[in-house]
Amino acid sequence: MNQEEKNLTWQRVSVSKEMREKLHGHKSFVLWFTGLSGSGKSTVASEIEGMLYKRGFSTMLLDGDNVRHGLNHDLSFSEKDRRENIRRLGEVSKLFVESGIIVLVAAISPIAADRQAVRNMLGADEFIEVYVDCSLSECEKRDPKGLYKKVRKGLIANFTGISDPYEVPVNAEIVIPTESMDIRECADRVIEYLIINQFIS
Ligand SMILES: Nc1ncnc2c1ncn2[C@@H]1O[C@H](COP(=O)(O)OS(=O)(=O)O)[C@@H](OP(=O)(O)O)[C@H]1O
Numbered sequence: 001m002n003q004e005e006k007n008l009t010w011q012r013v014s015v016s017k018e019m020r021e022k023l024h025g026h027k028s029f030v031l032w033f034t035g036l037s038g039s040g041k042s043t044v045a046s047e048i049e050g051m052l053y054k055r056g057f058s059t060m061l062l063d064g065d066n067v068r069h070g071l072n073h074d075l076s077f078s079e080k081d082r083r084e085n086i087r088r089l090g091e092v093s094k095l096f097v098e099s100g101i102i103v104l105v106a107a108i109s110p111i112a113a114d115r116q117a118v119r120n121m122l123g124a125d126e127f128i129e130v131y132v133d134c135s136l137s138e139c140e141k142r143d144p145k146g147l148y149k150k151v152r153k154g155l156i157a158n159f160t161g162i163s164d165p166y167e168v169p170v171n172a173e174i175v176i177p178t179e180s181m182d183i184r185e186c187a188d189r190v191i192e193y194l195i196i197n198q199f200i201s
């Protein structure tokens with residue numbers, strides 16, 4: 001059923017995205033961090049949010065883990081639910097972009113088509129994919145939440161990179177190798193990209 005058949009219309013609003021951006025004093029866009037569990041998505045995204053905050057930017061960090069405690073608490077880690085998780089994170093990001101702020105999303109988002117669907121939801125200059133590149137063996141060595149240990153004991157099924165797929169991005173705007181660069185260097189690489197490409201000044 002399309003929107004017309006559902007008797008839905010798009011309501012016009014008096015304040016535009018551009019007006020909200022002007023109020024905040026900067027552009028709004030999404031930095032989308034994808035990578036294996038333990039690759040460093042949350043750590044680097046949080047470091048970057050701190051750096052942006054200190055420079056006076058309005059930001060919102062959506063961490064997949066955290067959003068699964070609320071909005072997405074009904075979703076499992078099946079293929080279908082992961083897709084729905086990413087779709088909702090994308091839609092929420094789009095609302096925050098409309099509100100004029102910078103959104104950072106840290107979610108495994110393992111399937112390329114699901115990430116592409118979010119890219120398609122947003123404008124060409126509103127979505128920046130950041131591949132948090134780290135080998136499975138290093139992620140497992142870090143194991144910050146003890147999840148890999150549980151997986152090896154057979155306590156978690158469908159775990160990304162082990163018993164569930166992770167499709168490595170082929171068109172990410174930024175790649176941060178967290179095995180060979182420290183947290184600050186990774187964050188600096190992203191900030192540098194934003195400055196060079198005039199997302200921030
Ligand atoms: N089966 C399975 N596979 C992967 N991850 C699992 C799983 N079960 C629980 N967790 C924990 O959930 C976090 C991933 O949630 P996401 O919303 O980012 O996942 S996804 O994008 O929908 O794939 C993930 O967080 P990160 O480690 O920060 O990536 C884990 O803490």
Ligand SMILES: Nc1ncnc2c1ncn2[C@@H]1O[C@H](COP(=O)(O)OP(=O)(O)O)[C@@H](O)[C@H]1O
Binds near residue numbers: 038040042181182183
């Ligand atoms: N360059 C780096 N970037 C990000 N995290 C790193 C880096 N080097 C080591 N780490 C460590 O790796 C772990 C990554 O965990 P986390 O950020 O929760 O990953 P994810 O959100 O991808 O699951 C943290 O313990 C962090 O201190």
